[in-house]
Amino acid sequence: MSIKLQLTFLILLLxxxxxxxxxxxxxxxxxxxxxxxxxxxxxxYVKDENAKAxxxxxQVKVRYVYNQNEGFTVQTQFYRKIKxxxxxxxxxxxxxxxxxVSNSSKEKLINIKGKTYNxxxxxxxxxxxxxxxVFEEEVSKSKNSVKLTLPKVKEGSIIEYSxxxxxxxxxxxxPIFFEKEIPVVKMDVDIRIPEYxxxxxxxxxxxxxxxxxxxxxxxxxxxxxxxxxxxxxxVTRTSFETTNIDFTSKIYKVMLTDVPALTKExxxxxxxxxxSTLEFYLQTIKYPYGKLYNYAQTWNDVLKKLKxxxxxxxxxxxxxxxxxxxAAITSKVSDEKLKINMIYDHxxxxxxxxxxxxxxxxxxxxxxxxxxVGSSGQINAILLSMLQKANIKARPVFVIxxxxxxxxxxxxxxxxxxIVEVVTKSNSKIYLDATDQKSAPNVLPNRVVxxxxxxxxxxxxxxxxxxxxxxxxxxxILTYSIDELxxxxxxxxxxxxxxxxxxxxxxxxxxxxxxEEEVKKYYELxxxxxxxxTSVNELRKALSExxxxxxxxxxxxxxxxxxxxxxxxxxxxxxxxxxxHRKFPIDWGFPKLKASxxxxxxxxxxxxxxxxxxxxxxxxxxxxIYSFQTRISGNTISIRVKExxxxxxxxxxxxxxxxxxxxxxxVEKENEQIVLKKI
Numbered sequence: 001m002s003i004k005l006q007l008t009f010l011i012l013l014l015x016x017x018x019x020x021x022x023x024x025x026x027x028x029x030x031x032x033x034x035x036x037x038x039x040x041x042x043x044x045y046v047k048d049e050n051a052k053a054x055x056x057x058x059q060v061k062v063r064y065v066y067n068q069n070e071g072f073t074v075q076t077q078f079y080r081k082i083k084x085x086x087x088x089x090x091x092x093x094x095x096x097x098x099x100x101v102s103n104s105s106k107e108k109l110i111n112i113k114g115k116t117y118n119x120x121x122x123x124x125x126x127x128x129x130x131x132x133x134v135f136e137e138e139v140s141k142s143k144n145s146v147k148l149t150l151p152k153v154k155e156g157s158i159i160e161y162s163x164x165x166x167x168x169x170x171x172x173x174x175p176i177f178f179e180k181e182i183p184v185v186k187m188d189v190d191i192r193i194p195e196y197x198x199x200x201x202x203x204x205x206x207x208x209x210x211x212x213x214x215x216x217x218x219x220x221x222x223x224x225x226x227x228x229x230x231x232x233x234x235v236t237r238t239s240f241e242t243t244n245i246d247f248t249s250k251i252y253k254v255m256l257t258d259v260p261a262l263t264k265e266x267x268x269x270x271x272x273x274x275x276s277t278l279e280f281y282l283q284t285i286k287y288p289y290g291k292l293y294n295y296a297q298t299w300n301d302v303l304k305k306l307k308x309x310x311x312x313x314x315x316x317x318x319x320x321x322x323x324x325x326x327a328a329i330t331s332k333v334s335d336e337k338l339k340i341n342m343i344y345d346h347x348x349x350x351x352x353x354x355x356x357x358x359x360x361x362x363x364x365x366x367x368x369x370x371x372x373v374g375s376s377g378q379i380n381a382i383l384l385s386m387l388q389k390a391n392i393k394a395r396p397v398f399v400i401x402x403x404x405x406x407x408x409x410x411x412x413x414x415x416x417x418x419i420v421e422v423v424t425k426s427n428s429k430i431y432l433d434a435t436d437q438k439s440a441p442n443v444l445p446n447r448v449v450x451x452x453x454x455x456x457x458x459x460x461x462x463x464x465x466x467x468x469x470x471x472x473x474x475x476x477i478l479t480y481s482i483d484e485l486x487x488x489x490x491x492x493x494x495x496x497x498x499x500x501x502x503x504x505x506x507x508x509x510x511x512x513x514x515x516e517e518e519v520k521k522y523y524e525l526x527x528x529x530x531x532x533x534t535s536v537n538e539l540r541k542a543l544s545e546x547x548x549x550x551x552x553x554x555x556x557x558x559x560x561x562x563x564x565x566x567x568x569x570x571x572x573x574x575x576x577x578x579x580x581h582r583k584f585p586i587d588w589g590f591p592k593l594k595a596s597x598x599x600x601x602x603x604x605x606x607x608x609x610x611x612x613x614x615x616x617x618x619x620x621x622x623x624x625i626y627s628f629q630t631r632i633s634g635n636t637i638s639i640r641v642k643e644x645x646x647x648x649x650x651x652x653x654x655x656x657x658x659x660x661x662x663x664x665x666x667v668e669k670e671n672e673q674i675v676l677k678k679i
Contacts, residue, residue: 035158040119043156044085047258048183053089055184056158057081060176062191072170079162082182084155089182093153095161099136099144100169107167109146114161116150127151129161140375141311141362170197171295172413173280175405177272178254179207179262189254189278192216195247198284200296202408205276206583209254216249254278265579267586269402269450274584281409297410299454299462306360306398306412307456315361316385321369325350330390340392340422341540344432344441347383353435357447359398359415376435380418383434393423395455397431397465402450419448421455421465431467438505440539442469443498446589449648468648471591472500473542478570481601484678486555486562493546499590501543508536508543516547523569525549560678562606566598566639571670577660586650586659598639600674607679608632612639612672619662623647623655626666637674 045051061077082092093116099107114129133149150159165174176189193199203209264271285293306312319326329342351374358377361368365382368374374382380396387394399417400406407414422430436445444467453465473496480490496504507522509515516531530548535541555564565571577586602608616627624645631638643666650659 035117035124037119037122037124039083039158040117040124040156042083042085045083045183048261051183051261052086053082053084053092053182055080055082055180055182056186057160058184058187060187060189060191062173062193064170064192064194064197071168074167074170074173076165076167076174077162078165079160081158081160084153084157084159087155090153090155092182093150093157093159095148095150097146097148097163097165098139099146099165100167101142101144102169105168106144107165107169109163109165112146112148112161112163114148114150115159116152117158117160118152118154119156140356140358142358142360171282171285173199176254176278177275178209178256178259178277179205179275180259181261183261184259185257187254187256187259189252191252191280193250193252195250196285196287197282198286199280200283200409201252202279202281203277204279204408205274207259207276209256209276209278211278212253212255214251214253216251217246252278263583265582265584266576267588268584269446269587270405271584273406279408281411299410300456300460302410302412303398303454303456303462304460306415307396309360311360311362312381312396315365315381316388318365319385319389321366322382322386326386326389336392336425339390340387340424340430340432341441343386343390343392344383344434347379347386347434348437351379351382351434352437353379357401357403357416359412359418376433377418379434380420380432383432384420387420387422395421395423397421397453397455399448399454399467400452402447404451406452415454417448417451419444419453431465436502438502438539440502443502443539444469445502446499449499449590450587469498469590471593471644471646472496472498474500474592474594476570476594476596477599478568478596479599480549480568482555482562482564482603482676484557484562484603484605486552486557486564488551488554488564488568489549491546491548493544495542495544497542500592504543504545505536505539508533519545519547523549525551525569526553527551561609562676563673565671566600566612566637566674567596567641567670570596570598572663572667573671575660575663575667577656577663582652582656582660585652586656588645588648590648592643592645594641594643596639596641598637598641600637600639602635602637602676604635605679606635606676608637609675609677611637611674612669615669617662617665619645620654620658623650623658624662626662626669628669641670 045054057080059079063075064072065075066072084090084092097109099109101107112129112134116127118125118127129148129150133151135147137145139145148161150161153159173191178184178187201211203211262271262275268274282295284295325346326343329346330339333339333342351368351372354373354375356375358375361378361381362375363378365378365385368378369382384394384396397419398415399419400414401417404414404416420432422432424430430441431444432441433439433444433448439445449467449469451467453467455463455465457463474494476492476494478490478492480488482488507518509518512531515533516528519531520526520528528547528549530546532546534544536543551568554568555562611630611632612628614629616625618625624647625642626644627640627642629640650656
């Protein structure tokens with residue numbers, strides 16, 4: 001770059017402070033004139049009487065600022081005012097801000113202010129946020145958090161707070177959420193970006209976002225000084241040259257009013273994946289007279305960068321801390337599968353999960369191994385390293401967990417979890433997560449199963465990993481007899497496999513008495529006995545349970561007739577998809593196959609008047625099937641019921657509508673009665 005161009009660039013950058021770094025005086029007013037007695041007396045939000053709180057005003061401003069010491073920073077000014085109606089909304093009085101940390105660079109908050117307004121004797125009382133109520137703590141090596149706790153928040157309060165977040169990571173702008181857990185009366189967003197930064201801008205969600213785009217033009221004038229001398233007389237001459245540079249700022253504005261609350265729906269792991277959002281993804285940077293820097297990424301690029309980051313590469317390569325333990329394991333066995341299982345079990349036993357979800361082993365593997373506790377990134381990095389050291393082909397699978405946000409564009413910040421893929425010598429694949437004490441190989445917890453996984457193949461290509469397992473089986477045998485008084489006495493045996501067994505194991509108690517109480521509550525039974533279970537701690541085996549029961553309140557005796565539901569407490573009473581208008585896809589977690597055999601013995605002096613008719617129906621595109629078959633032999637009724645879902649995720653629209661109709665028919669069938677009549 002020539003001296004002239006260098007000077008041009010320098011002057012231009014120094015000018016950015018005034019051009020893009022407008023004064024960020026705090027939005028929070030010094031006095032509370034805008035809060036009225038009438039607002040504080042208000043007991044409900046007129047447009048949503050069920051709302052426990054409402055955001056009266058939210059403002060977000062984003063600016064690029066340049067200074068000589070820090071270079072470019074992204075400064076986000078945030079302001080929010082909330083009315084609290086109900087005690088269940090008091091938690092809105094605490095606000096948490098996550099701050100990214102990377103090596104010596106980190107985000108920070110400045111200009112933190114807050115106020116609480118209460119009505120005391122018909123007068124407005126104002127309490128200011130004190131410094132002692134602002135806490136910053138280290139969450140992980142890559143994240144800090146700042147917590148603001150507003151004073152004296154109670155039912156009827158109005159609170160407001162504001163701050164400026166300064167981020168040195170100018171390639172990233174925080175997503176802006178327009179839908180919240182509570183309604184929003186007014187929301188203003190104003191983002192201004194110098195023309196040198198080019199972003200791909202996307203919106204998601206159903207609530208309409210009217211993004212107004214405009215360009216603000218300006219110019220820079222600078223004067224360049226030249227000094228020269230005459231070779232003959234050695235006289236130095238000074239001349240000046242003035243140049244104008246035109247530039248633009250790209251402006252993005254959104255102004256919304258009366259945004260309804262984001263309503264959660266059953267079978268949606270993370271509703272925020274569907275909230276109306278404005279998101280920015282950096283594509284290129286080109287400074288004046290400089291070259292073009294391309295930041296657009298593919299998932300291939302993202303996974304390569306993750307694997308090449310020192311926090312991953314260096315930690316995976318460490319082995320001294322587990323060397324002796326691994327040698328003790330591998331010296332005992334030569335069978336590959338047994339060796340994999342022993343290493344997996346050793347890591348599960350040695351390092352317990354601290355409930356932190358990370359995709360990389362922040363804070364180190366050695367520390368986690370020594371202390372016996374770590375994040376998902378630490379634990380599964382240890383597992384990966386030990387497997388590789390034992391000459392087993394193991395690779396990292398980076399996961400967006402069920403609580404992560406699915407990224408529209410490739411972005412390594414999207415991943416929040418790590419698991420391990422093992423490819424055996426027979427070319428079978430095993431997926432492992434050592435964070436869950438009750439999981440097993442290829443039986444992953446829901447936080448992983450309901451997520452999205454990606455792996456970098458041997459040819460450096462990003463591969464999507466389907467974490468949805470094959471249908472988990474539940475097979476039950478319900479045997480009972482019913483007497484002339486309608487009293488039912490019987491036995492239930494149930495065997496669960498894979499994820500069905502995993503989810504049930506979370507509820508198994510230590511004592512027989514505790515388990516009997518839990519079973520009575522789950523099946524709505526007043527009396528059970530002889531509860532037994534097997535393979536509770538043998539995690540690679542099916543889990544079996546059985547118990548005896550007696551019921552005297554699930555049959556109706558009218559004169560000489562008895563009416564009862566053949567499936568007793570096993571029947572579905574209501575459609576799990578009962579919303580009239582569903583907005584979001586349905587996620588069951590994993591495919592399932594539930595099969596029940598029901599054997600019913602009726603009194604000798606009674607005959608069968610009617611039983612539910614046999615039927616079967618299916619979901620489109622081989623999505624699932626339900627069948628109900630009956631057989632009568634003397635005074636015994638045999639019923640076989642099968643409910644099978646071949647997939648776990650059903651998109652909104654035709655698929656979810658079909659599933660809703662499927663369960664409507666299923667519930668109707670299972671709520672048909674058997675009728676007996678005395679001979």
